[in-house]
Amino acid sequence: MLQLEHIFKTYYVGDETVHALDDASLHVRPREFVAICGPSGSGKTTLMNVMGCLDLPDSGRYLLDGVNIAECSDKELSLIRSEKIGFVFQQFNLLDSMSALENVELPLIYQKLSQKERLERAKAALDQVGLSNRMQHRPSQLSGGQQQRVAIARALASNAKVILADEPTGNLDSKSGTDIMRLIQRLSQEQNTIVLITHNDEVARQAQRTVYVRDGRLYNSIEEAEIV
């Protein structure tokens, strides 16, 4: 599903060179639930940006659903983000000026669906995350956990094949966090491919497989990562 081969990404911050991704290779199979775990600054957000086609690697090959991302135009990348990837961010990233329903509808507008179809799918997605009674609320009128569930509904509504979640519980209290993780578990059982990024081992343990990131390099076990 997601295939990263020898990905390099370097940032220059002032005089300093940051190897955010250093020969990173990763293969996520369809319907797999993978956690990517690492301390802050380890390069896990860069990894997620590359996987989400928000950023292009300096070198290396990235195949998403068989498509080589490096060969895609800006327009094609937008299409991939629209149809294949659903993002769930730590800061929720909902639009404050819109209701929950409109936020969930938004990706569907870019998929050029009819209004009727949009409404049906958005309502179904909100129903799936248990928020059908909060559809007309603005994000500011919802709790953090509820906002994150709207964000998950937004990812689900677009029928994305891959859900990329960047610290989805990072801004939530532990109870809401547990709820969100339960929801993500359920989505995993419902045949979604999920990549979860976290610095929290406990959260990571709920995935089928955990990949550890240290200084831009990927390791398959914590021991391996610790040795370096």
Next chain:
Amino acid sequence: MTMFLNSLRLAIRSTLANKMRSFLTMLGIIIGVMSVVVLVSIVQSTTSSVSSAIASMGSDLITVSVTDEDVVLDADDYMPLANYSAISGVAPYLTVSSTARSGSNYTSVSAIGVTGEYMDVAGRDLESGRGIVASDLDWRTYTAVIGTEVAGELYENFDVIGKTFTMSGHTFTIVGLLTESGSSTDSQILIPLTTAQRISDSTSISSCYVQASSTNNVSQAQALTEQQMLSLTGDEDSYDVYNMSEILDTMDDVMSTLSLMLGGIAAISLLVGGIGIMNIMLVSVAERTREIGIRKAIGARRSHIMMQFLIEACVLSILGGLIGLGLSALGLQIFAAIADMTISLEWRAALGSLLFCMIIGVAFGSYPAAKASKMTPIDALQRN
């Protein structure tokens, strides 16, 4: 299409969300549109009322006026012109400004002392009654033919034949009513030339209309008239002879230059309004960087973002334009009521300025919109 409607809905919503800011931004456009439309409309309406007055007199009309106060001519001095075959009519006249009263109503008028030929030559028609005739001049009667506006002011109706009014200490009997022309001639009163001479205590006639027998020999008639005037006065600087169509052409030229110039100056304020829109759109893009990032992350293309901000700029400018047009129509009506003129909204200026608003929206919205669309999603997302 759905994309467009959605962007439009969003743009209207974000315009309404910042009401004060949107209004202040639009104010530049509103003032710009108002100045273009109001100025051009006033100039055009004035021009058309003056030119219709001139045109109603006919292009075969030649106007003679003595400019030197020391030259004294009487009506008979002009009459030999009538003998030329190129000239079909000669109508010397004398204008007296006065106030006409009837009961408690009064109005200021220009009373024109005329001969029997005047109405034919000057192209005036009767609505009812009769005109001034030769016997009126012989007897110096206090008879008058009045314009519709005078009738309205004095009697509030047009049933005026046989009624009387006083002017300059004399009582005049109305014998005729002129057809409404829609110009300043509606507030004229025609009286016998000899009566006018008596009122003004002067026999000197300094104005005369000469009518060419056809539009083809206007220049010949004009040359003959000039020749006659030169022999009468002996000084070619003491009189003016001109043809109405000449005046009309000159005035049209002057007025269209004037309205173009005023319109141009006003268009600069529209341009300034456009810069205001660009400014606020740049602020809006900066404020909504995060929103742009989110939209891009969930699948918006460059063109979607571009369209969204472009439409928002156009909504601001076109809405401003429409409000400006509405206020112009209102302002013109108020102005017309105060100035007592008929002023119609100049549609070409209105359409032109609306079109200009659209162009401004696109032109000044493009840069901020392009700036927004070119942001990379992570840059936009990471900014707060």
